[in-house]
Amino acid sequence: MASSRPLARFWEWGKNILCVGRNYAEHAKELGNALPAEPLFFLKPSSAYVREGSPIVRPYYCTDLQHEVELGVVIGRRAQAVSQEAAMEHVAGYALCLDMTARDVQKECKKRGLPWTLAKAFSTSCPVSEFVPKEEIPDPHKLKIWLKVNGRLRQEGETSSMIFSIPHLISYISEIVTLEEGDLILTGSPSGVGSVQENDEIEAGIHGILSMRFRVAQQTCPS
Ligand SMILES: CC(=O)CC(=O)C(=O)O
Numbered sequence: 001m002a003s004s005r006p007l008a009r010f011w012e013w014g015k016n017i018l019c020v021g022r023n024y025a026e027h028a029k030e031l032g033n034a035l036p037a038e039p040l041f042f043l044k045p046s047s048a049y050v051r052e053g054s055p056i057v058r059p060y061y062c063t064d065l066q067h068e069v070e071l072g073v074v075i076g077r078r079a080q081a082v083s084q085e086a087a088m089e090h091v092a093g094y095a096l097c098l099d100m101t102a103r104d105v106q107k108e109c110k111k112r113g114l115p116w117t118l119a120k121a122f123s124t125s126c127p128v129s130e131f132v133p134k135e136e137i138p139d140p141h142k143l144k145i146w147l148k149v150n151g152r153l154r155q156e157g158e159t160s161s162m163i164f165s166i167p168h169l170i171s172y173i174s175e176i177v178t179l180e181e182g183d184l185i186l187t188g189s190p191s192g193v194g195s196v197q198e199n200d201e202i203e204a205g206i207h208g209i210l211s212m213r214f215r216v217a218q219q220t221c222p223s
């Protein structure tokens with residue numbers, strides 16, 4: 001049965017956020033990571049969503065908050081173990097997303113073999129743009145995504161450089177996690193990730209389609 005909730009406000013649905021990592025060779029290289037043989041993914045809670053007008057809040061325990069600009073894929077129809085050929089039938093549209101990362105904490109988690117939850121899943125770690133229906137983006141592998149900090153270009157990447165294509169990601173993930181209407185897949189970051197400080201302004205966009213702006217704030221240490 002079709003849902004009465006508008007997918008144009010997918011971030012209000014409280015659904016899953018699945019994030020793919022190391023999906024651009026240049027980015028894997030800049031962080032000293034090996035290229036994945038199969039997609040690597042992790043989760044963010046839906047409370048990670050933040051929209052323009054509200055700040056990205058650097059957690060009190062983080063000393064190196066970094067931006068990762070990524071194309072997001074919004075699922076429109078339940079997908080369980082779907083083939084690559086059928087995968088795009090389950091897509092409703094796209095959004096631009098930031099996978100905000102507490103890089104210092106992530107490095108420590110990697111060293112100690114711990115999950116990345118503290119590094120990737122904190123509140124406001126997933127800023128998102130407006131929803132773009134799939135009809136407006138005939139080929140999501142032909143987009144240029146970019147990010148500036150205080151007006152300076154930091155990231156610019158072509159979605160054609162993804163190691164694993166969107167149908168491949170949907171097919172792979174849907175064999176492990178059943179994807180539901182309103183779920184969002186972040187498809188990985190191109191190179192150029194870097195640190196942001198309190199009061200910095202992040203602007204990011206999909207060339208020719210949309211842009212968005214966020215300010216960085218600092219969480220006070222709970223007493
Ligand atoms: C090393 C990472 O943080 C992986 C990631 O999120 C990516 O986009 O790549």
Ligand SMILES: [Mg+2]
Pocket residue numbers: 019020021068070099188189
């Ligand atoms: Mg990422």
